[in-house]
Amino acid sequence: MASGQAKVLSSRTNVSDKFEKSTLFQQFEEYKETATELLLFRDFRPCVLACQTGINQAKIYIEIDGAKEVVESLTLIAIQAYAELNSWQEVLPFIQQVYNGIETCPPRVVQFCILLHAKVKEYAQCHVITNIWLRCPKNATIEGYFDVVQLYVLHVMLPQEKEALVPSFLDNCNFLSTEQRQIIMSEMKQSLAERESGSKDSKKIEKNALEKPLETEENASHGKSHLHKALKRFGVLLAKKSSFLSFDTVMKIAVVAVSFYFLMIQANKAGMMTSLSGATAFVWKGAVNHLYRLFSLARPGR
Numbered sequence: 001m002a003s004g005q006a007k008v009l010s011s012r013t014n015v016s017d018k019f020e021k022s023t024l025f026q027q028f029e030e031y032k033e034t035a036t037e038l039l040l041f042r043d044f045r046p047c048v049l050a051c052q053t054g055i056n057q058a059k060i061y062i063e064i065d066g067a068k069e070v071v072e073s074l075t076l077i078a079i080q081a082y083a084e085l086n087s088w089q090e091v092l093p094f095i096q097q098v099y100n101g102i103e104t105c106p107p108r109v110v111q112f113c114i115l116l117h118a119k120v121k122e123y124a125q126c127h128v129i130t131n132i133w134l135r136c137p138k139n140a141t142i143e144g145y146f147d148v149v150q151l152y153v154l155h156v157m158l159p160q161e162k163e164a165l166v167p168s169f170l171d172n173c174n175f176l177s178t179e180q181r182q183i184i185m186s187e188m189k190q191s192l193a194e195r196e197s198g199s200k201d202s203k204k205i206e207k208n209a210l211e212k213p214l215e216t217e218e219n220a221s222h223g224k225s226h227l228h229k230a231l232k233r234f235g236v237l238l239a240k241k242s243s244f245l246s247f248d249t250v251m252k253i254a255v256v257a258v259s260f261y262f263l264m265i266q267a268n269k270a271g272m273m274t275s276l277s278g279a280t281a282f283v284w285k286g287a288v289n290h291l292y293r294l295f296s297l298a299r300p301g302r
Helices: 002-040 044-060 067-084 088-099 107-119 123-134 137-141 145-157 163-172 178-244 247-269 278-294
Strands: none
Touching: 002 044, 002 067, 044 067, 067 088, 067 107, 088 107, 107 123, 107 145, 123 145, 137 145, 145 163, 145 178, 163 178
16 A cells, blocks of 8 residues: 555656656746847847846756756857947856856857957957866866867967967867867868968959059040040141031031030040940940041041
């Protein structure tokens, strides 16, 4: 009889535990959903408060499976909210409050902290965070150890142009394998090559930008000179033919010629020649050449 009662009590306890765990998981999910929603709607301060509330609740049941993951997720959301608020200086005190120190933070939290401080070029803080975390022996067995080292090299050391110090830094990371060190060195060399290539492209673009106005100005000057020659020849031709034309006809031609001349001058002054596209400039040049040939003294029949 006593044995039967014990089984019933045990069964009720298990059912109660399962119910309590499911309720807790539901609450944890609600905290995450609320914090995420506030972040998306850019309510950053309420988002931080929601994260803190959820973290405090999850830490009470930290031994339950999944509670640590909830704390980590809410911590990452809070870091993003602080970043949006440009309150990066509040991140480390927040992290230390949640995890009682940097060395006990999960790898992803450490990576977020490094990236945030690197973004605002607080490299000294990046150095402190990384060294504290890497020197903790417990972190050597964590899967994210390599990721933290890799991130620090690529996002902290290289932007400071400290690539010469990378080999010695990797040697001090005793828990890295030879293969992992080779991977980081290979990625570093690739990043340096991309940076050098980008620098060359930038200089080339700058050089072309400096040379392009000179070329455009030269072309415009050439077009203007060509136009002047054509109009001059037109004037000479008009003078020669004027004896065969009526005064009224000569005046009409003169008005058209002068109007055309001033139109072209204003177009050149306004930089019209420099702003035309390649195809339009080609047509423009062809029109000027046609005008030149039309009124050329060497044209047959003139």
